[in-house]
Amino acid sequence: MNRYKIVSLVLAFALLASLVVVVKQSHSTPESDPAAAVLGNIHARRSVRAYTDRQVAPETIDTLLRAAMAAPTARDRRPWRFVVVDDRRLLDSLGAQLPYAAMLLGAPAAVVVCGQLTAGVDPAEEMWMQDCAAATENLLLAAQAVGLGAVWTGVYPYADRVALVSRLLRLPPDVVPLNVIPIGYPGERTEPKQKFDRKNIHHNGW
Structure with a gap:
């Protein structure tokens, strides 16, 4: 050759x-490409307010809750508490009475994210809100990752909403509901919003 x-x-x-x-x-x-997968999921997340009749399996809900409890927490106190709601009458009661939560009427399930004041850092510091908010975002991202739709509906700090949810769910006095997250398989096609704006970024001071 x-x-x-x-x-x-x-x-x-x-x-x-x-x-x-x-x-x-x-x-x-x-x-x-783990980085692309994580960032893609974050940017693909959107609020979904309409759902199909398909039920969400308990093990799938468990996946969401495991993700929620992987969130950061002040002094590792983990004051978050979660109430899983899949009773149709209870979902309808919440949806009919809670402001801006009518989507619960069509959701097969919901997770109520709560903070137990006596379990967290000094209640006066209200660090539980930050812990539970971080847990909520983890839950929403996990829902997006497994093909579910979800939306954050606020409860705290509105006294009337807190009282309503506490009564319907029979929450202990030291447990405060932060939000209600309706969950289901998307019944609508929505596109994520582009929210990035450099005007909101400052370097080394305002």
Whole structure:
């Protein structure tokens, strides 16, 4: 085999190897790029207010709650408490009486994120709100990741909403509902909003 043929074979193998790399990159999945998967899920998350009749399996709800409880928490006190609601009459009662929560009337399930004041840092500091808010965002992102739709409906700090949810769910006096999260398989197609705005960013001071 002369030198020309050897060089040609080397170039051919090099070209083939390059093509294999390109094909692999073009068929790469989010699982092969963790950063892209995480960021893609964050930016794809949107509020979903309409749901199909398909029920959400208990193990799927458990997945959401595990994600919620992976959130950061002040002094590792973990004051979050979660009430899973899948009773149709209770969902309808909440949806009919809680302001801006009518989507509960069509949701197969909901998670009420609460803070137990006696379990957290000094109640006067109200760090439980930050802990529970972080847990809520984790829950919403997990819902997006597993193909569910969800929306944050606020309860605290509105005294009337807190009283209503506390009464319907029979919450102890030291447990405060922060929000109600209706959950279900999306019954509507909504696009995520582009919210990034450089005007909201400041460096080394205002």
